[in-house]
Amino acid sequence: MDVEEKKPVLAGSLDGKEGRRGIFVFATPEIEEARELVATDPVIVQREMVAEYHKLYGSAAMMMINDVHNRIQKK
Known part of the structure; x- marks a missing residue:
């Protein structure tokens, strides 16, 4: 995935209900690119x-999630 181009906006694990284990949110103009x-x-x-x-x-503001996360995460 192209992290430098900020395509992945959000990613994380889900609770597994209904078989869903994770989510990606991409900043792409079309679903085909995702x-x-x-x-x-x-x-x-x-x-x-x-x-x-x-x-x-x-x-x-979702586009700022990664920048904000990197500034406030515990290291």
């Missing part, structure tokens, strides 16, 4: 997980 980014994930390649794709309309 598909290309996810296609290289080892759990997708090895078919341990199957990805679902949805459009998310949220705050533009």
Whole structure:
């Protein structure tokens, strides 16, 4: 995944309910670009997980999550 281009906005684990174990939110203009980014994930390649794709309309402030996290995380 292209972290330098800030494509992954948010990623994390889920509780596993309904078989959902994780989430990625990408800053891409089209879902197809997100598909290309996810296609290289080892759990997708090895078919341990199957990805679902949805459009998310949220705050533009989401683009700041990684920068803010890096400033306030405990080291």
